[in-house]
Amino acid sequence: MLNRRNLMIGAAATLISAGTMVSTPAFADAGFQQWIRDFRGVAAKNGVSTKIYDRAFANVKTPDEEVLRKARFQPEFKDEAWQYIDSRVNERTVATGQEMARKYKRLLDQIESRMGVSRYIVLAIWSMESSYGEALKDPERLHYVPRALATLGYADRRRAKFARSQLISALKIVQNGDVSLNGLTGSWAGAMGHTQFIPTSYQAFSMDGDGDGRKDIWNSIPDALYTAANLLRKNGWQSGETWGYEVSLPSGRKFPGGSVSLSQWEQMGLRRPNGKGFPAPSRNAELKVLQGRDGPAFLMTKNFFVIKRYNNADKYALGVGLLADQIAGFGEPSKDWKRPYTRISVAEAEELQKRLQRSGFYDGAIDGKPGPQTRTAIKAFQSRYGLAQDGYPSLEVLSALRRK
Helix, strand or coil, rough: CCCCCCCCCCCCCCCCCCCCCCCCCCCCCHHHHHHHHHHHHHHCCCCCCHHHHHHHHHCCCCHHHHHHHCCCCCHHHHHHHHHHHHHHCCHHHHHHHHHHHCHHHHHHHHHHHHHHHCHHHHHHHHHHHHCCCCCHCCCHHHHHHHHHHHHHHHHHHHHHHHHHHHHHHHHHHHCCCCCCCCCCEECCCCCCCCEEHHHHHHHCCCCCCCCCCCCCCCCCHHHHHHHHHHHHHHHHCCCCCCCCEECCCCCCCCCCCCCCEEHHHHCCCCCCCCCCCCCCCCCEEEEEEEEEECCEEEEECCCHHCCCCCCCCHHHHHHHHHHHHHCCCCCCCCCCCCCCCCCCHHHHHHHHHHHHHHCCCCCCCCCCCCCCHHHHHHHCCCCCCCCCCCCCCCCHHHHHHHCC
16 A cells, blocks of 8 residues: 555454454553553544544453464565566466456446546456455454554564554544444455555545545545555656566667666567567566566566555566556566476365375465465474475475475
C-alpha cells in the first residue's frame, strides 16, 4: 500500500474475534499496558475520542508476538525474484483472475471508464494483496489492527513512528463509522481489506464504489477495487499505457542506469522478443534485470513506478504487471527465470505438501503456496534422507517424496 514501503500482508497466528477482541492472559505485559495508557493522550490530541480509544484497548493486554515475527520476514526483500514471482504468478492466480474478470465485468467496465486504470492491473493487485479476498475468509490470517499497530509502536523501534500514525488513523476510521472495532482486522502491519490499505492511505484514497454511502474495503468488492484504482489514478497512472516491455539484451555491453527514451534503448541494441517496435519511442523507460543477465529483462515505463506507490518493491510491481498481462491473455515472458531446480505446478506443490504432511514433516495448509513453513519441512525431509538441504519446492524433492 502507498507509503507502507515494504509492508505486505502475511499469515497471522491470532484471530481477534468479535466481542472479546483478544484473550486475556493471567499476567498482562506491564510495559505494553503502560504504553497503551501513555498513548491515550497522544491519540486524544490528534482527534481520537477517548471513548473509542478505551473501547479499542479494553481487552488488549499483551503485544502480538506474531506481528513481531512477521516484521522480521518480508518476502519482497528476502525471496529471490523467481521465488517471489512463482508463488504469485502461476496457473491458479491467472485462472482465478480470468474468472473474476468475467464475474465482475460490469464493475470493471465502470472502473476503467471512470478511473482510467486497467482492469487487469486492478485484478492483479487484488490477487497479490488478498488472493482475491480469500485471505479475508481465514480467521487465522487476520490481526486486530489496534493491537497489531500498538505492538509495533511499543516493540519495533524501526516502525514505531509509522505504527503510531497508523493507529491514530485506524481509530479515526472507526470513529467515522466506516467499520466497527470488531471489524477492524488486517495484516501484521495494519493493511486492511481486500486491497490491503494502511489506515492513512485508506483515508486518502478510499471510495464508495457501490453507492451505499460507506467506504467498506473489508466487505464491499466495489469499494475495494475502486479504492485501489483511485490510488493509482491519483499517483499519475497513464491510461491506456503499459507498465513495461520485456526485452532481450545484446551480449557484451553495459547499460546506463536511470531513465532514457525507448528509442535510445533501441539504439543500444535492446529489442522486444516478439520483434515489434516500441509504440511510443519517445517515452522514457528504465532497465530492470532482477536476476541479472540470467533472467528476463524489462524496460519499465511510468506505470511500473506508479504501481510501486502501492508497494515500494520492484518484485511486487513486476509481479502485478506480469500477472495482469497473463490474466489479459498474454503469455509468460519469453525468457524464464534461471532456477537452481525444476519448477513444479500449483497442483504438484499441493501434492508435495500432502506427502510432507503424511511423512510427519509438515502441519501447515495444503494450499500449493510453498512458504517458509513448507521450505522448513522440505529441509527436514532432505536432512532425514541425506539430501542437499536447499528447501526448494522442486520436482526433484517431489520425486524423492514419491519414492518414499
